[in-house]
Amino acid sequence: MFVNLKLVWLVTLLFFSSFSTTMAADNRLVITGSSTVAPLALEIAKLFENNNPGIRIDVQTGGSSRGINDARMGLANIGMVSRALKPAESDLTPFTIAMDGIGMIVHKSNNIKTLSNAQIIAIYKGKITNWKQLGGSDLAISVVNKAEGRSTLELFLKHFSLKNSQIKAHVVIGDNQQGIKTVSGTPGAIGYVSIGTAEYEEKQGTPIRLLPLAGVSASVRDGVFPLSRPLNLVTKGKPSLLAKRFIGFAQSAEVHGLVKNQFFVPLKP
Amino acid sequence: MADQIFKAVILACTAFIGLVFLWILGEVVVKGISHLSFSFLFDAPVNSGRAGGIAPILVSTLMIIIVAVSVSVPLGLGVAVWLSEFTKQGQKFATSTRLTLDVLAGIPSIVYGLFGNAFFCIYLGLGFSILSGGLTLACMILPIFIRTCEMGLRTVNDSWRKGALALGMTRTAAIWHILLPSATPAIIAGLVLGIGRATAETAALIFTSGYVDRMPESFMDSGRALAVHIYDLSMNVTGGDHAAYATALTLIILIVFFNIMAQFMMDQWLGRKVLSS
Amino acid sequence: MALLKTSFLFLSSLKHQPDRTLSFFLAILAALSGLLLLLVILFLAKEAWPGLTNGGWRSFLTHKSWYPLEGMFGIFPMIWASLAMMFGAVLIAIPLGLSAAIVMRFYIPPTSLLAQAYRLILGLLAGIPSVVYGLWGLTVLVPLIGQLHPPGASLLAAILILALMILPTIALTALAALEAIPKTILSGAAALGMSQKGQILSVALPAARMGIIGGILLSMARALGETMAVLMVAGNVVQNPDSLFAPVRALTANIALEMAYATSFHRASLFASGLLLTFLVFLLSWFASRNMGNNHYG
């Protein structure tokens, strides 16, 4: 019965599809996933399109899990994942294009200069609720946490050996950008985001400040920052010809400038 | 005395509401106008929408509406005619169809988003596309449109039906030449209601038509609607508030424009054919 | 009665071929549109199935909260949050909306410029996209509340925004119901020497109550199903709403927030909560239409 229904619907839709190109067309790529990778992928895509006229690449965000999900379901040709793949995801092939880290951010006006791991854990568990307790000004702490399905959250939890259910959050956000926006709009807020994104925003003049983590100041440049991760493009099975070309381009030295502009660390040649 | 106090209290409440609403509208207009310009409407967004304009987003929105309307209007008109002209009171099939439509009208838009994602995007393989989004919205506005049209047809003077049939005309002719033209104001009202819903919709579109803010080249491209753009600018883009307000103002102007157009069309219609009950 | 009178055309009397063809064709269209509900429910159920079978539904009830990473799928905190928002919004919107309707019906002449402008504004606001309310809430209301109790995104913000969104609906339906009361009823009350307050509170409102209640139920359904505005201002932390300033996550917001990347059981749970939402909203609109249907005056 379902097959027949599907046929009926498809016939109805033929009117529209008749003058449209389909997703399977070989001049289009759909890339979805991590909001950390997205700005970089967008820049690379623009360059790629310039070099290859007639090619169209659509980039959409939604989180690493969406990247994995869409690549699996065939909704996207390439998924973006801002972490290493898990064993359960071995059906996908990862292609690392850059390295990134996760950093704690506070509002620019916050006079706290550094936080220990124990302090961060206490803040996120709701044991410390005012900056006063850490020697700062008398201001309630607003804990900004990421929504589930975001690899930033998973890495953060793993690094601090926390469970999401232990965290007493005040705001739950999705994209990195949303986290930065929330922190920049709330003087007492603390959050964690991609360092690349945070550095980029800081340079743009957004009122946020990256905190050093365990005494290491925030930068993944030399690869020693404690909370670092690979930024991956993933495909299901073997990538199509165009996807393969794009991935090859994204891993090439041609895009290192773009990677650095986004404050990520290019792969060593 | 109690009368005076009562009057004072409810007048104060009313004034308060008016002021709050003027505040909202004022905020949108003032913050929006400062960012709104000719180039804002005709440029592509730059830097996630912080700069540039909304041209591709306007185009996507219109394309989504076109899909939604061109699917739901013929279908809805047919169903409305059937319900009001070809069914008798208490007929099981008609009653259950009506009940079904009532239930459909009540489903929250986010649930339509879920359905659209599962059905159009994945099951039919349309992916994140304007087509998926438009079809999802078509499902959403269909019951409202049918309801308004059916009501319009029901209020058509019954004596015209009898008159037409007494002249030996077929029902088909009566519907086509007399009933549908007479119900045109209601049909336009239903259409405007539907378009208004479609234009304002966000939740059903995020997972169906997607996020891409580039100029769509076909109905199979992903396209970002105005409402989705507002959401994205306000939630995910630092320093995007002004662009968000400008987009919101554009969206409101668009909706008002549709309403005025509809009013104009109705006036034209009523001016041409004196309809009275 | 009017309905009874007009629906007189029926299939068995279709003697002419074009009529039969048209009727047949239209009946197919109707069946198709009816099929749509089946399709929606079928697909929701199909996607929700893995979450409901094998005792999966039990995890919705037994777990205290919603942590998909840890395999906890308790939806009660979000149900409570949704209900708290809905009732809070309605509680604020009812008195304000009724006041507006009463003032427009009894205290200012309907043809005056003020009344027309007010009505225009209400109509306009009823049509304004929810995301615009969300934008206003996010940039104006949340920082305001944030000064009182940071960070500001909270149950209170959601309640206030929802109240604003449903106010026009409540006011306009109540106004329609009040206007539909026969003049004789009111002049009868006035002839008895009742004060205007008495006329309004003990005659007009009770006479229009069916229409008013119908409008309230409809707006409750809208508040419960609202996604974007709530998502933008409520803070989205999954927890039982224990204070007005607590950030909470509504059922709808949960779907919007996690749907994009949820997989397997997680995704199924989201579809299941979509089904639940549909059911709740359906109940409300069903009550509403029953009320509106029985209303003698409008």
Add this chain to the structure above:
Amino acid sequence: MTQKQPPYKADKDNQDERAIPYTLGNLEAGEPCCIPKAHLQVQNLSVSYNNITVLDDVSLDIHKGCITALIGPSGCGKTSFLSALNKLTDLTASAEVKGSILFDTQNLVSDKIDVMALRRRIGMIFQQPNPFPLSIWRNLDLPLREHGFRNKSVRRKKIEKSLQDVGLWDEVKDRLQDSALALSGGQQQRLCIARALVLEPEILLMDEPCSALDPISSCVVEELILRLQGKYTVIIVTHNLAQARRIANYAAFFWMKERVGKLIEFGQCQHLFETPKDDLTAAYISGAKG
């Protein structure tokens, strides 16, 4: 069975008295006497809605070219009787018609009748004038087209003649494209009659055609009905006894007995009014009952 009443003459007298500002058209009056030949034979006709009988066991002959008036109080089944004749009862889902109506050897009660063709031969005029919300021209044009008159000049001739017959041509010939709803009540009703005549029916059913009109318009329409006599068979429901007496050749008196409409008396109009056989009839026409 010769018709005694000379309607044409009486009509002329009336016209002078009332000094009607309208000019009636050139529809020639039929034979002064109608032919005593049954055009419709109604036998044991019963109509019920939702299994509740509203009209029971009516038998009478409608004579060709004559005007037959149906009189009686409201709710005694007169309108149901009319509706049964052109099968408009079909429109009410729960209606059931029993008995037989013979029209040209066809039994109209049967389900196999081609209703569209039948309704072209048996036209109907309603109490409330119901011109379509279209232009005056299209009101007449539409039914012609629906009945397959493809030739435009043929339609034009028919429409013009029909409008002249009802005396509307001179009044509207300059504004045929205006909305029919802009006409006055009396004009609207004459337009409806023209709309029925344009299809050249044999029988016209009229359901209180004058009762929704002002007195002057009512007179004009009444004149018009009189002129239809002879050419068309007219069955008219009226509450106006004087009108029935003025225009009808035959009269049928309906009355409610135990909540069921019955035909009490049927005969030549003059006889029914002057020498009623039934006491009920006598009481009703004298105003003692009803």
